[in-house]
Amino acid sequence: MSQQDQQPAAQARELVDWEDAAQIAGRLASPGPVASRDELEALVASLRGAAARAVDPVLEITRMTAADGRDLSATGLSGVLVLDRPGWARASARSMQSMTAGALRLPTRTVPLAAELVASAEVGATLALLSTKILGQFDPFGPADGNLLLVAPNVLQTERDLRVRPEDFRLWVCLHEQTHALQTAAAPWIADHLRAKTQTLLADLSTSTSDLRQAPARLFGAARAVVSAVRGTTGPDGQTLSLVDGVLTPTQRQALDEVGAVMALLEGHADVAMDAVGSSVVPTVRSIRRKFSARRSAGGTSTPDRVLRRLLGMDAKMAQYRDGAAFVRGVTRVVGTDGVNAVWSGPDALPSPREIADPVAWVRRVHG
Secondary structure, X not given: OOOOOOOOHHHOXXXXXXXXXXXXXXXXXXXXOOOOHHHHHHHHHHHHXXXXXXXXXXXXXXXXXXOOOOOHHHHOOOEEEEEOHHHHHHHHHHHHHHHHOOOOOOOOOOOOHHHHHHHHHHHHHHHHHHOOOOOEEXXXXXXXXXXXXXXXXXXXXXXXXXOOOHHHHHHHHHHHHHHXXXXXXXXOHHHHHHHHHHHHHHHHHHHOOXXXXXXXXXXXXXXHHHHHHHHOOOOOOOOOOHHHOOOOOHHHHHHHHHHHHHHHHHHHHHHHHHHHOOOOOOOOHHHHHHHHHHHHHHOOOOHHHHHHHHHHOHHHHHHHHHHHHHHHHHHHHHHHHHHHHHHHOOHHHOOOHHHHOOHHHHHHHHHO
């Protein structure tokens, strides 16, 4: 047995070195649109202000409260970080490290250094590409109550492309992300639930790579599955990214679908909230939604852009928004907003992949 194979488990090399992935992501992330220093400073201040203004409308629309009883109007929902693309990529790598800690080791052997280097580079490159697509993200694994991450260059680029009113669009984006922050405040168990589900899935993937003759395909597939699971790029209908096809067993695919169902709920619920504010809060909300939905549906028209969207799982992500929003609206029609909020009572109340597509089945199970 080699000295490397005798390495203590506590020091065992994992499939992904997240520090390396973060550095690679930060170096590869493109800077984004050009703007003057004054424009950028105004953008940062505007996004911070929008994040603060979004709290009260979200509380009013969802009728949700913090599990610990604190007054969220007074304390706020979370920290707010306005980032550039490299900053988001590095922050996302750190979040994924927290979510997958210890789950990417081989059970009987040390991960080969070459495999770790390649997998880390793949994840870093993927995060760099994703950094050009993300407007905002709530990170429940940040300090204290989590952090709301707003990617300033992407917000700027999108509002320019859509020709929408900047102040309205920035508030609209923050309404979505602050809804995610409220979900975590109302159901503080949900972050650990997702972490446990993801770690179990990835540990199982790591176990299946114990035969090092299969290491290249299996390890690299697992690295891609990390991004899929954590970013929620698997639809609740069982559709998985082509990049992990042939890697996941039926049991693993079911586990990934369960993660996808939770992500569909979270994203769909936030989408419903951001549109429900009405013109008194966001005067051009209907115009923004119409233009934004058309942009989502169209995607890229060129073949390279369509391929990129598929590789990053953006098409499946769009299905999550659509299916999750349909679930929330379907439940609301039957039992109202307070009935929807029963979903935050505990893990047993979360919808299954089948129930995401059949909200009445969820109502029957949870409400009787």
